[in-house]
Amino acid sequence: xxxxxxxxxxxxxxxxxxxxxxxxxxxxxxxxxxxxxxxxxxxxxxxxxxxxxxxxxxxxxxxxxxxxxxxxxxxxxxxxxxxxxxxxxxxxxxxxxxxxxxxxxxxxxxxxxxxxxxxxxxxxxxxxxxxxxxxxxxxxxxxxxxxxxxxxxxxxxxxxxxxxxxxxxxxxxxxxxxxxxxxxxxxxxxxxxxxxxxxxxxxxxxxxxxxxxxxxxxxxxxxxxxxxxxxxxxxxxxxxxxxxxxxxxxxxxxxxxxxxxxxxxxxxxxxxxxxxxxxxxxxxxxxxxxxxxxxxxxxxxxxxxxxxxxxxxxxxxxxxxxxxxxxxxxxxxxxxxxxxxxxxxxxxxxxxxxxxxxxxxxxxxxxxxxxxxxxxxxxxxxxxxxxxxxxxxxxxxxxxxxxxxxxxxxxxxxxxxxxxxxxxxxxxxxxxxxxxxxxxxxxxxxxxxxx
Amino acid sequence: xxxxxxxxxxxxxxxxxxxxxxxxxxxxxxxxxxxxxxxxxxxxxxxxxxxxxxxxxxxxxxxxxxxxxxxxxxxxxxxxxxxxxxxxxxxxxxxxxxxxxxxxxxxxxxxxxxxxxxxxxxxxxxxxxxxxxxxxxxxxxxxxxxxxxxxxxxxxxxxxxxxxxxxxxxxxxxxxxxxxxxxxxxxxxxxxxxxxxxxxxxxxxxxxxxxxxxxxxxxxxxxx
Ligand code: SF4
Numbered sequence: 001x002x003x004x005x006x007x008x009x010x011x012x013x014x015x016x017x018x019x020x021x022x023x024x025x026x027x028x029x030x031x032x033x034x035x036x037x038x039x040x041x042x043x044x045x046x047x048x049x050x051x052x053x054x055x056x057x058x059x060x061x062x063x064x065x066x067x068x069x070x071x072x073x074x075x076x077x078x079x080x081x082x083x084x085x086x087x088x089x090x091x092x093x094x095x096x097x098x099x100x101x102x103x104x105x106x107x108x109x110x111x112x113x114x115x116x117x118x119x120x121x122x123x124x125x126x127x128x129x130x131x132x133x134x135x136x137x138x139x140x141x142x143x144x145x146x147x148x149x150x151x152x153x154x155x156x157x158x159x160x161x162x163x164x165x166x167x168x169x170x171x172x173x174x175x176x177x178x179x180x181x182x183x184x185x186x187x188x189x190x191x192x193x194x195x196x197x198x199x200x201x202x203x204x205x206x207x208x209x210x211x212x213x214x215x216x217x218x219x220x221x222x223x224x225x226x227x228x229x230x231x232x233x234x235x236x237x238x239x240x241x242x243x244x245x246x247x248x249x250x251x252x253x254x255x256x257x258x259x260x261x262x263x264x265x266x267x268x269x270x271x272x273x274x275x276x277x278x279x280x281x282x283x284x285x286x287x288x289x290x291x292x293x294x295x296x297x298x299x300x301x302x303x304x305x306x307x308x309x310x311x312x313x314x315x316x317x318x319x320x321x322x323x324x325x326x327x328x329x330x331x332x333x334x335x336x337x338x339x340x341x342x343x344x345x346x347x348x349x350x351x352x353x354x355x356x357x358x359x360x361x362x363x364x365x366x367x368x369x370x371x372x373x374x375x376x377x378x379x380x381x382x383x384x385x386x387x388x389x390x391x392x393x394x395x396x397x398x399x400x401x402x403x404x405x406x407x408x409x410x411x412x413x414x415x416x417x418x419x420x421x422x423x424x425x426x427x428x429x430x431x432x433x434x435x436x437x438x439x440x441x442x443x444x445x446x447x448x449x450x451x
Numbered sequence: 452x453x454x455x456x457x458x459x460x461x462x463x464x465x466x467x468x469x470x471x472x473x474x475x476x477x478x479x480x481x482x483x484x485x486x487x488x489x490x491x492x493x494x495x496x497x498x499x500x501x502x503x504x505x506x507x508x509x510x511x512x513x514x515x516x517x518x519x520x521x522x523x524x525x526x527x528x529x530x531x532x533x534x535x536x537x538x539x540x541x542x543x544x545x546x547x548x549x550x551x552x553x554x555x556x557x558x559x560x561x562x563x564x565x566x567x568x569x570x571x572x573x574x575x576x577x578x579x580x581x582x583x584x585x586x587x588x589x590x591x592x593x594x595x596x597x598x599x600x601x602x603x604x605x606x607x608x609x610x611x612x613x614x615x616x617x618x619x620x621x622x623x624x625x626x627x628x629x630x631x632x633x634x635x636x637x638x639x640x641x642x643x644x645x646x647x648x649x650x651x652x653x654x655x656x657x658x659x660x661x662x663x664x665x666x667x668x669x670x671x672x673x674x675x
Contacts, residue, residue, distance in 0.1 A: 140550040140569060144533055145492055145512040172666060184552070184571040184590045185609060189665040192607075194588055198569035199527035199549035205507070208487045212508040215466045216492030 029261035030169060032359025032369065033320055034162050034253045034298065039270040041253070041298060042307040044426030045419045046435065049405035057404035064400040065410040068315050070292045071153060071222020071245040074214070078222055078245075079131060079153050081315070082111025083396045084411060085305055088250075088296050088319035089135045089155065089226075091117025093170055093179040094257030094359065096376045097124045099326060099368050102384030104128025109385065110392045115155060115317070118168055118193050119182050121147040133224065136213065138167065139193040141183040145216060153246075154213050155224040156206070158197075158239075161254030161271070161297040163263045164228025168193030171258060171360055176371045206242040224248050229274035229297065230267070236281035240291050248317060249278045251297025255320040257369060258360030271297035271308075273429035279312030280431075288312070302398020309399070310414035311430060325391035326384045327366035329356050334387055335367070336380030342366060457482040462489060469493055485525065490518050493535075510537040513554060529556045532573060545582065548575040551592065557646040564601065567594040570611050576646035584623065586613045586658075595642050597650050608660035614639050616655050627661040 011019075022028065050056035057064065071078040087107050092100050094117060101124045107114045113131035120142020121134060134151030136143060148154065159165060170179075170191045180187040200209045210223050225239040226248035239247045251271025256264065275295050282288040295308045296317035308316050320328075327334045331343050331353040345365035349358045359369040367378030403411045406418045420435040421427035427434040428441035455465050455478060465480065469490060472478070477498040483489060487506035490499045493516040501509065504522035510529040516536075520528075523541030530546065532554040539547075542560035546568055553573040558566075564582035567575045570589035580598035587603075589611030599617035606623020613626075614635065622628065631653075639652040 140531060140571070143531060143550070144552065145494065145514060145531075148492075148512070186665070192588075192664075194569065198565070198587075199508070199530040199546045205526065208507045212488045212491050212511050215463065215488045216512055218467060218470060219463070 030171070030258050030360050031261055031264070031357045032255065032257050032259075033264075033357045034255040035265050036357075037265055039252070040272050040423065040426040040429050041270060042272065042304045044272070044423045045307050045421050045430060045432065047306070047310070047402055047406060047418050048420055049402070049418075050407045054407045056407050057409060059404065060397070060401070062404060063409060064404050065412075066396060066400060068412070070294070070315060071224075072292070073222075073245040073287075073290055074219065074243070075153075075222035075245055076218075076220045077152075079113060079133075081113060081131065083392070084309060084313075084315040084399075085299075085392055085395055086112050086133075086294065086315055086317045087114040087322055088254075088317040089115035089117045089133070089157065090319055090322075091119040091170075091257065092122045092125065092182070093117070093119040093175075093371070095369055096367065096371060096379065097122055098376055098379050098381050099323075099384065100125045101128045102326060102379065102381040102388060103322060104132075105381065105385035106388035106392060107131070109389045110396070112392065113152065116151075118170075119179065120144070121150070122182075126150055135226075137193065138195060138197045139183075140198065141185075141193070148213070149217055151217075151221060153222045153224060154217070155226050155248065156210065156213070156244075157226045158206075158235075159226070159228030159230075159250070160256060161228045161250030161252050161268055161274075162256035163259045164230040164268045165195065166259065166263050166267070167195035168256075169258045169260075169360070171362070179371055203238040203242050206238075210243040222246055224294070226250060228254070229269045229271065232269065232274045232277035233281045236278045236293075237285055240282065240285050240287055244291060246292045246294060246314075247278065247282075248294040248296065249274050250317075251275075251295070253298030254296055255323075270429065271295060271299075272426060275308060275311045275313055276429065276431045282312075302395040303402065305395055305399045306402040306411070306414060307419060309411055310418050311416060311432075314412070321391070322388060323368050325388045326368045326379060327387070328364075328368050329353055330366060333366040333378035334380060334383040335378045336383045342378070452476075453478045455480050457484055457486055462486050465489070466491060469495075469499065472497070483522070487525070490516070493518070496535075504541070513537060523560065528558075529554070532556065534573075542579070543577075547577075548573075548594075551575065553592075555642075555645060557648075559648075561598065566596075567592075567611070567613075570594065574642055574645075576642050576648065578646070578648050580617065583620075586611060586626075587623070589613075593638065593642065595639055595646075595655070597643075597648060605658045605660070607664060608658075610660065613658040614655040615658060616650060619656070619658070622658065625661050625664045626658050629657045629659050631655060631657045 066083045068081040068084040108130040114129045115133040133153045222245040224246040225244035229251045251274045252268035292314040295313040299316045342365040364370040419432045479500040483503040491511040494514040496515040499518045501520045506525045510518045512531045514533045519538045526544045527546040529537040530549040532551045534554045538557040543558045543562040545563040547562040547566045548556040550569040551573045552571045559578040561579035566581040566585040568587045570592045572592045576595045583601035586605040588607045590609040594613045597616040602620040603623035605626030
């Protein structure tokens, strides 16, 4: 009899594998990186570059400013960056010290900032980074006043796009003696990072906490508040009310070192609507321009950066793209010359280059997210710094290319009016018209763009 | 002795003066009026007396200094203290000693919920009772409670140890009562002496982690 293969859209191969795995092992999946499923994103927007009604600037020749200043609201020393592209917080522990050093060197070379992560500040990181943002996380691992005073800005992390409302996990295989000592925990145990701050519980408390951080640092440095995108409109307003100089909004595509898959794919909202809601919140409070907005979660290309800025962000922050520039998911590591093919090590993780998301394992085949002394050597900091510098430069060149084509001599002059959407979903989420129409879905007929 | 008056100076001016002190060996703050963030971020081996009630975060991130509050305090006294001594003559609201890394916090009265939460070192001694979820996720250091402890004591404890003189309403996840050894009695005696509290160390009970949460689903043999 002929075999019939009727496709089942509800119980496809992925779902079947998931159920079989759950049944066999009784555990859920924990993995690294961010949401993989398709959600409306910056790719669904395009620029209306100059033609008859606008006047473009000349390609790569005419000046187009990328200077970015963050933290002008209260701090005596706001952060001045050469470009609006920053490096997101990633912990020493999740990343090796060599990765952190490579990131610091590249960021310094292109004039932007890096960010610490859960686990505190390493000397390598401080030395290699000209501008370093120090995170104040719920876990407070390694958090101390000396490093606080060494920081150029402080970021109070309320949540992360990959897991808004969730804490962190660092599995035992990555907790070496050094990582354990920085976190005041026994080596080798699976380690839970708290999901709530220990010393404040709501926005009224946070307002006092922020003043405490300002008092300790004599009001010198800016204070960012980072939220994972869920109820963005209200959360941004509360962050502003709490006294933030800068609000960082991380969409659901934002990465993580190790989080439950169910969280990564099913919690939070995409970056696209998150930017729009954040901008609307700032506008409604009358602080747009006074409180800066940094957006993260799936920023990969210069076009993504340009679109985020056009929608109203002051800067973007990149995590996964940075790891990929350092060799994540490439067949060969940036080890400075040996260039061995490490596909066999991907295979040991049950994957291959291009599909890896096993940062949680501590067995990163390219040495980026590992604490293993031999794997760590697969990332040579000078090579890593060179590659990341190139990547950040390309993003910047693409950003200015698009800005010039829109007739802007400053990337911060990109505006919502420069964008249209290719899909109805993206138009509704980003609040820009569907291409070829003046329709913004969701707007009332009395509002601009409403039908 | 230098006297700084909260009715004359702002919190910011006072902290600035404390951070950039010349040779002030001891400083007295008068009329605190429950102000938040008093004497935060100090890094100097002097003494600060606060004559009255203080608000949130008093003594936050302290290093070296000896800070005494002659009154009660609001949330998160001595949060993230690194070293030194913070003493509260009255009661403390919630999260006293949150995430402390070192030093000694003494609350002579009661402390509310989440006392010693996320503790990473150092010692907390409470003369009276503590509220619920005290010692939550505490990683290292010691908490001594002379009175009763509220519900869910030591929930998700790591390596910190809690000693309780009174009753325990309930233990939190992964916390267990363990036998008091001679060494424990010595520890409690020394901490009570440091805190200046006349209690009998022999009557205390020891609560520590059962360590069943140290590995996320150990049955899975790390196959995640
Ligand atoms: S290659 Fe390394 S950094 Fe990239 S996903 Fe795999 S483990 Fe993570």
